[in-house]
Amino acid sequence: MVRRQALITPDPNEDENFTGSFAFEANIGDTLVFSYYKAYEVTIMDTGRGQVHTFKVRDGRSLDDTEDYMDLDIHEGYTDSVTGIAYEFTGLSKRQSGGGMYDTSDPVTRDLKLYAVYEPEDDTQWQEAKERLQEEINIANALKNNGSVSAEDRDAITEAVEEAVEVLNRLPRPSVDDLENAFDTLKALVDSISSGGGDNPGGGDNPGGGDNPGGGDNPGGGDNPGGGSSGGGSKGSSGGGRGPGNSSAENGYRTYLEGTDGRWDNFDLINHKWAFVLNNGAYIKDSWANIRYTHNGSSQIATYHFDSEGVMDSGWFLDQSTDKWYFLSDVHDGWFGRMTKGWHYDDTDGRWYYLSPFTGVMLLGWQKIDGIWYYLTADNQQKTWTFNGVSKRWEYTNRNGRPLGSLYINEMTPDGYQVDENGAWIRETP
Numbered sequence: 001m002v003r004r005q006a007l008i009t010p011d012p013n014e015d016e017n018f019t020g021s022f023a024f025e026a027n028i029g030d031t032l033v034f035s036y037y038k039a040y041e042v043t044i045m046d047t048g049r050g051q052v053h054t055f056k057v058r059d060g061r062s063l064d065d066t067e068d069y070m071d072l073d074i075h076e077g078y079t080d081s082v083t084g085i086a087y088e089f090t091g092l093s094k095r096q097s098g099g100g101m102y103d104t105s106d107p108v109t110r111d112l113k114l115y116a117v118y119e120p121e122d123d124t125q126w127q128e129a130k131e132r133l134q135e136e137i138n139i140a141n142a143l144k145n146n147g148s149v150s151a152e153d154r155d156a157i158t159e160a161v162e163e164a165v166e167v168l169n170r171l172p173r174p175s176v177d178d179l180e181n182a183f184d185t186l187k188a189l190v191d192s193i194s195s196g197g198g199d200n201p202g203g204g205d206n207p208g209g210g211d212n213p214g215g216g217d218n219p220g221g222g223d224n225p226g227g228g229s230s231g232g233g234s235k236g237s238s239g240g241g242r243g244p245g246n247s248s249a250e251n252g253y254r255t256y257l258e259g260t261d262g263r264w265d266n267f268d269l270i271n272h273k274w275a276f277v278l279n280n281g282a283y284i285k286d287s288w289a290n291i292r293y294t295h296n297g298s299s300q301i302a303t304y305h306f307d308s309e310g311v312m313d314s315g316w317f318l319d320q321s322t323d324k325w326y327f328l329s330d331v332h333d334g335w336f337g338r339m340t341k342g343w344h345y346d347d348t349d350g351r352w353y354y355l356s357p358f359t360g361v362m363l364l365g366w367q368k369i370d371g372i373w374y375y376l377t378a379d380n381q382q383k384t385w386t387f388n389g390v391s392k393r394w395e396y397t398n399r400n401g402r403p404l405g406s407l408y409i410n411e412m413t414p415d416g417y418q419v420d421e422n423g424a425w426i427r428e429t430p
Contacts, residue, residue, distance in 0.1 A: 006024040006025065006026060006032070007024060007025070008022045008023070008024045009022060009023055009024070010022060037058050037059060038058075038059040039056040039057060039058050039059060040056065040057050040059065040108050040109070040110055040111050040112065041054060041055075041056060041057075041111045041112075042054070042055055042056070042057050042063070042069070042108065042111070042112045042114070043111075043112065043113045043114070044069075044072065044074065044092065044114050044115070044116055045096070045113070045114070045115045045116065045345055046074055046116040047096070047115065047116070047343055047344070047345050048078055048087060048116060048118050048343075049073075049074075049078055049343075050342075050343035050352065050354075050369075050422075051422060052421075052422065053072055053074075055068035055069065056068075057069075057108040058108075059107075059108070059109065060107045060108070060109065061107065061108060062104060062105050062106055062107055062108065063092075063104040063105075063108065064104045064105050066108075069104070074089050074116045075089055076089070077089050077118065078118070080172075080342070081172065081370055083171075083172065083173050083357070084171075084172035084173040084174075084175075085120050085121070085123065085173070086120070086121045087118035087119065087120050087121070088118060088119060088121065089116065089117070089118055090117045090118065090119050091104070091117050092104060092114040092115065092116060092117065093114065093115045093117045094114060094115075095115065096115050096331070096345065096347055097330075097331045097332060097333070098115075098117060098331065098333055101117070102114050120298070122297065122298065123298050123299075123300065124297060124298060124299055125176055126173075126176050126179070127292075127298075127299045127300060127301070128299070129176045129179035129180055129183070130168065130179055132179070132180075132183050133164060133167070133168055133179050133182055133183045133186070134168065136164070136183050136186050136187050136190065137161055137164050137165065137168070137186065139190060140157050140160065140161050140164075140186055140189075140190050141157075141161060143157060143190055143193060144157040144158065144161070149193060153193045156189060156193070157189065157190070157193065160185065160186050160189050161186070163182070163185075163186075164182045164183075164185075164186045167179065167182040168182070253287075253288040253289055253290050253303060254289055254290065255289075255290040255291070255292060255301060256276065256278070256284075256289060256290070256291050256292070257291075257292050257293075258276075258291060258292060258293035258294075259293075261278060261279060262276055262277050262278040262279055262284075263276070263277055264276060264277075264293070265277045273311050273312070274311070274312040274336075274337065275306065275310045275311060275312060276289065276291060276304070276306065276310075276312070283306070283309075283310030284306045284310060285306055285307070285308055285309065285310045286306065286307065286308045287305070287306055288303060288304070288305050289303070289304055289305075289306065290302070290303050290304075291303075291304055295334035295335065296334060300335070302335055302338035302339065303338060303339040303360065304328070304337050304338060304339070305317055305319075305326070305328060305339075307392070311392075312337045313328050313337065314328045314329065314330045314336065314337045315327070315328060315330050315393055315394060316328075316385065316393075316394040317394075318387075318394075324361045324362070325361070325362035325404070325405060326339060326340070326355065326360050326361065326362065327339075327340040327344050327346075327353065327355055327360075327362070328340065339355075339360040340355050340360065341355050341356065341357045341358075341360050342354065342355060342357055343355075348396045349384070349396045349399075349403055349406070351403060351406040351407060352406065352407035352409070352423065353376070353405050353406060353407065354367060354369060354374070354376060354405075354407070362376075362404075362405040363376055363405065364376050364377070364378040364404070364405055365378040372424045372425070373424070373425040374407060374408075374419070374423045374424060374425070375407070375408045375413040375417070375419060375423070375425070376405050376406065376407055376408075377402050377403065377404055377405055377406045377407075377408070378404075378414075379404075379414075380401055380402050380403060380404045381401065381402075382398055382400065382401030382402075383397075383398060383401065384396065384397070384398045384399075384401040384402070384403040384404075385397065385398075385403060386398075407423045408423060409421060409422070409423045
C-alpha cells in the first residue's frame with residue numbers, strides 16, 4: 001500500500017477565513033484517513049486596556065511560535081488616556097496579582113489563562129516636579145494673604161495661581177517640562193513681589209529640595225502595606241481627612257508624607273493589618289487619605305481608606321456616607337490597599353468593572369470610555385455580595401445574580417442594545 005499526504009486547500013489551520021469547505025486531489029479507490037491536531041485554548045487578560053484575547057494553540061507549540069499571540073497589541077505597551085503614564089509590556093503572569101511569570105517559549109500542553117503584565121516608566125521625576133509646583137502654589141497663596149501685599153499684586157498672584165493649578169490638574173497629565181515651566185513662572189512672580197530682604201518664601205524648608213520627603217525608611221520593603229496578606233474590606237461611614245498634612249490637588253483628602261508626617265505600621269503581623277500612625281501617635285481613622293511613599297524607586301501619592309479603628313481597608317468598599325462603591329487594591333505589588341481607578345477584573349466573580357479615573361467611584365449604566373460605549377449593570381435584582389462582619393470583607397455569595405456595576409458582554413442590555421465580546425456597543429452612539 002502506498003501512503004501519501006493529500007494537499008488540502010485552503011489549509012484549515014492557516015486560513016483565518018476558513019468556512020468548513022476544502023478541496024484535495026484523490027483517485028478512485030483511494031482510502032482517505034483524516035487526522036486532527038490537538039489544540040488548547042489560551043486566554044490572555046489585558047486589564048490595562050480592558051480586553052480579553054482568546055485563541056487556539058496547537059499541542060506542543062509555544063506562544064512565541066503562534067501568530068495569533070505575536071500579533072496581539074499587548075507587545076506594544078500603552079499610554080493611559082487619563083493620566084498620560086506610559087506602560088511597557090514585561091510578559092505574562094499566571095496570576096493577576098503578578099509573579100509566577102509564564103515562559104512564552106515553553107510548549108503549550110493544556111488550556112491556559114494568563115495575565116498581561118505592564119510596568120510604568122520611571123515616574124520619580126514627574127512626581128517631584130508636580131510636588132514642587134504644588135508647594136509653590138501654597139507659597140503663592142500664603143503670600144497673597146499677607147497684609148503687606150498690594151491689591152494689584154494680589155490680583156497678579158491670583159491669576160498666576162489659577163494658571164498653575166490648570167497645568168497641575170490637566171488631563172492627560174502635563175509633561176515634566178510643563179510642570180517645571182509653570183513652577184518657574186509662578187516662582188518668578190512670587191520672588192518679584194516678595195521683599196528684597198528677609199526670608200524668601202520660595203526658600204527655607206522647601207520640600208522641593210533638600211531631603212526627599214518620600215525618603216526615610218523604604219516602605220517598599222519591611223513594614224509596607226504592599227506586602228503580606230490581604231487586610232479587610234469594609235462598609236461604614238467615611239469622614240474627611242484629619243491631622244497634619246497637605247490637601248491634594250486632585251481630591252479633597254489630606255495628603256501625608258511617609259517619613260515626614262507619619263509612618264506605616266504593620267501592627268498585627270499575624271493578620272497582616274496596616275495603619276498609618278501620625279507623628280503625634282494618633283492613627284488615621286474613619287477617613288480617606290492620600291499617602292505619598294516610595295516603592296522600588298517610584299514615589300507616588302495613592303489614596304487609602306482607614307476604618308473606625310484605624311485599619312487600612314482593601315477589596316470592595318462601600319462608603320455609606322455617599323452610598324458609593326470603590327475597589328481598594330488587594331494585589332501585593334507595593335501599593336496594596338490603594339484606590340483602584342479604570343478597568344478592574346474581579347477574579348472572584350469573573351466580571352469586569354470600571355472605576356472612575358478621577359474619583360475611583362464604581363460607575364453604572366451607559367459609560368463612554370475612550371470613545372466607546374459600554375453598559376455597566378445599573379440595577380441588580382438580587383443581592384450578590386454579602387458583608388462578613390467577622391472578616392470585615394465583602395464576599396461573593398450569589399452566583400445566580402448579576403453584580404451591580406458589572407459589564408455586559410456579548411449580550412443585549414436592559415434597554416435593548418447589543419454589545420460585543422468586549423462589551424462595546426456595536427451600533428451607533430446612543
